[in-house]
Amino acid sequence: MPNYNIDAKPQTTYDAIVIGSGISGGWAAKELCEKGLKTLVLERGRIVEHVKDYPTMNLDPWDMEHRGALTPEQRQKHYKNGRAGFVSEETEHFFANDQENPYTEEKPFLWVRAHQMGGRSLLWGKQTYRFSDLDFEANAKDGHGVDWPIRYKDIEPWYTYVEKFAGISGEALGLPQLPDSHFLPPMELNCVEKHVKSRIEKDFPGRHLIIGRVAHLTEPLNGRGQCQFRNRCSRGCPFGAYFSSNAVTLPAAQATGNLTIRPYSIVQSISYSEDQGKATGVRIIDAETNEDIEFNAKIIFVNASALSSTQILMNSTSNRFPNGLGNDSGELGHNLMDHTYR
Template sequence: MNLNIKAEKENTYDAIVVGSGISGGWAAKELCEKGLKTLVLERGRNVEHIKDYTTAMKAPWEFAHHLEHTNKMREDHPIQSRCYAFDEATQQFWVNDRENPYNEIKPFNWLRGYHVGGRSLMWGRQVYRWSDLDFTANAKDGHGVDWPIRYKDIAPWYEYVERYIGVSGQAEGLPQLPDGVFMPAMEMNCLEKHVAQRIKEQYKDRILTIGRAAHVTKEHNGRGPCQYRSLCARGCPFTGYFSSNGVTLPAAAKTGNLTLRPDSIVLEVLYDKDKSKATGVRVMDAHTLQTVEYYANIIFLNASTLGTSWIMLNSVSDRFPNGFGNDSGQLGHNLMDHHFGVGASGEYEGFEDQYYNSGRRPNGIYIPRFRNVNEQTKRSDYVRGFGYQGGAGRGRGTSWEGIGVQLKEAQTQPGKWSMGIGSWGEHLPYYENKVSLNHNKKDRYGLPTLDIDCEFRENELAMRKDMMASAVEMLEAAGLKNVHGYDDMPPPGHCIHEMGTARMGRDPKTSVLNEFNQVHAAKNVFVTDGACMTSSSCVNPSITYMALTARACDHAVSELKKGNI
């Protein structure tokens, strides 16, 4: 008995954070800085900032296959290799699909990385605030349930996060895309500026601006500035962009309150029905397969949307026979992703005497949402809206005449200017889009796999027609030639913005979490990754996860001090 008591004491912390990615890193930083001894559990291997970015400084010719996909890479990564950021230099940050199976009831690309830092090493780094257009949408059009918060509740936390991570961008004064605290914006090139001016002249309801990116454009707290290498998915040795490894986890470690444990697969949340609270988590060592329990007063689940869903669904007890906190029956449901892969591109005749001096700018342009913003822009064929990302540039010369020096010189000449814009659209929260555990199909650890049943529906399909048509229209209005639209229609998951499955809400009967991301039925458990989302908006979601996490941590520590959790 004494040995058991000793072991329990040694495995007891003030707080446990499951996951070390974008939201988990923020939870670690906030809880540690508030004085809590915090254990961070990561199911994947350790990745140390700079040291383990082994390909970051390599040139293309230093790779055996010059960054191309090999048959072996496709065999091990049939899903991950579909991602734009996957290549010979980044494959170590993406899971082996054969070793990490899941079941596609309908096509779904689950793109993920199991390592310290998670997808904060490979993310797209676009950061846009939500507005009340997003937070009130469910209540107004009847899809899903009403968000329990509004923009005013999260606005101070957006600012808190922006000041810390560094966001470059341009203020535009749009109510549907609130401005933030920005570092100097990255510069648009001459064609992007031209198209921006033409759109401003042609349309009263839309603008083109530079993307808002989590890249520091000047030195910031010992970081950066961004070197415009656009090799971000390899890990940034300059800490030019925000990642858990480079920013929040070092801040947590600096306090002396952080314990980081990689190779730790969280199996379930432990619950004490007499105390009506969670007591800790059960963990499997990824190498030895031995299990151990850790205990804490506060638990943050930040294992990514589907990872957190798996843990909660696997946490069954007499109190929660259908998954942890699942009194509403909503756990695992309302899965969303943005739908994209639709837009247009064209060529521009002109600016032959100009090029661009921004190197390989790791950022593009942005055209904010302009549909269903007000009565004047309301559509009859679909609800919600979309925005565009893209950019302009010059390819190399297209002449293949001559041989030797003549051919090489021809290829060094820049080609025509061209520009493309692609759209990101909102996905409605449908109850039928869901994940569930498959106990008949096990993974290599003997654990149940995840069934994913998700699709885009009539609203998204109607929106896509407008997404392509509007892209063609704007580029033609800007004077581009040979404009063509496209719609590749990738399946859900491919945008890597999966969210929902443990939604926030006002009513415990229809939601899993309350306004502070607490599980309704277990107030000392918080979910602040994508699983908490009640709707999807049409903008990249990561900064919203960060702001919600910082806000929830502040509330958690306050409630802990009051003795309420």
Template structure:
């Protein structure tokens, strides 16, 4: 699969180069390859083969040396990554070492960076929700940021396209601002959740509680088996039961015979030909030898993740683009967003003591946004949705108990009360001052400048968070739960791992980096279809939107190539 072609420029030439192999990069490669283009996919991470390299996927905790815990050495190598709980001994080889490729902070930002083919498609949370015109029209109606250059009707067919291939399980609910999609049968709520659903929807007319829409199969697709309810998704799924590059888009691209995959390839910058007035290729650093080489193509898709793609654009300077390629507007790097969360409530119930559930369902439930929808008006703009979970407490509750003897042992041998939690995911407004820049005073292990992050949640988000925990508590109390406790823990940008913005879409090249087809306004053979393209964040999980935008952009790119417009 690896094709270095070091000796001749002609042999380094492809129809398309895709930078990054994660959720959007995999889609770019699949779509372009299936349309007949010869595609080079460049990935800075190491090879990770489907099934074979998921070495901990079937191991019990006691079969791993430290039972999933991190050593002091691992913590030292990952000073930023250990802030959140995505990095464990079970998947530690999937992540980039912060010490090799650091970043600097003016304000705290938690950036989780993978180091594997497939990127975060292996470890993602799999939430797959559509945006609606409530989201696409919010900026223009409220005078915030700039208007999206597209509307729901423009992307709806592409949501259909990617959902049918990826496999999204969920329940149609007929909610205008959370459009239904092409769903596999939904996973089933347990008895406790069904009771809570009924009570919440009765007490709060207009609110809905539904099973979460997730990229976990409930019916097989091709070689991919249905979910086994093991809830070990972040280790890699040997059944192919959730959507990832390895299980889904990469095999489809490889099947065409049109893909060349090169891991361990760090894209340094884009090559711009001032005579031709367009990009002609990319400069790549070999991760191990640190040698620079060049690859050439007619079109370039940047899918390295929002911040990494922005780094490539910023680091691509020339006489024509002294501030980074495509940055005529000066907005490149600005308007960085992430969702804020860690605010909600939890409680317990004594009902259904004779009931339990089967397996470990990998999806919770969802309460879609209801604030600033219709006639509801709040002191802040936009809104939030809730992800929720429930379970019965087990033997580990004894850690907090003082007990000894047979009676205590018998107590711990049976499940404890039902527990439920609701946690809000809130929209962050696009603020110009929330930005990323190049810090030339610090270099990574390959001699490149690093990114400096300067981002914070502001008063609008803080006001929203007051409702996020208060509304959660009110719903749980109305549902009859006991000991309901609201919570509002710290939430910093990056923690939700939904970073987006920094190369936004917009109609006017004076205020946006990308046009309505995700093309760089001033270099139209460069497409950016990962999170960097987002003009606002909405409050829904964004990955499904990246997939749809990528497939849409790839279709447009091939049509433009055939018209000789690129």
């Protein structure tokens, strides 16, 4: 079993705390640990070990009791996310139980949740594109909304930094609306796609059909294997060919010896010191014992996804912030965007 220091001698003070272990939480843990900070990652769900905890990764449909379909009982467990058709016998263990974690929909909304180490990094579609100058300048040119305070040139080096480590395959084409990334070799279009591409470019000059730019390795990188084109990504990749916290960033953090992951830790709120004028800790509920515990750190990263991070901040009230941590504007809880299927 990888050493995530789960069973280490209990302590409540760290250099840094990261809430959530999905794509952004895993990356935060990697960066903090590599800078020498003793880092605690709080995960509300279970540990999912790379390879070991991908139970359906090599199963064929006839190897599964229900040939990949959900049973009536499983459909009830996933009565919301099941509407997207993405939950199956092959993947349902990676999705939060909708019955145990209900939410109200005033309008149809699929809140995809994955309560485990790695979070939704085990479920994402791996499509990976850069914003361009056109995106950053759109509000200013169109005359609505608020202009972005940064431009593409400001974050271009960070795009490259991430892409070199994550591994993005694609083709460099020099398109102004879709800046080139730091690419691994592209996957090949199939024969039908090549035919469609040629017709589009013949009949619609200036239009392009391109291969997707994806976080799938087309050649080995940093000990990870390349994509085997099995079309079983959603079950967990034993080759580590697609980017996930479990296969990439958390192992890098673990290799430093500075990482501790605490599973079954539901974050209730963030502690704020009136005297110091800053956040000083994180209060959790242990999902196994119902015990209330507080952990302290000088640095706190909130990476629990758009809605859960907002919930944590709204729960974090104090005399200074009666409406939620940092919420002087009253905007906390408004204008949110989350990844969804509808």
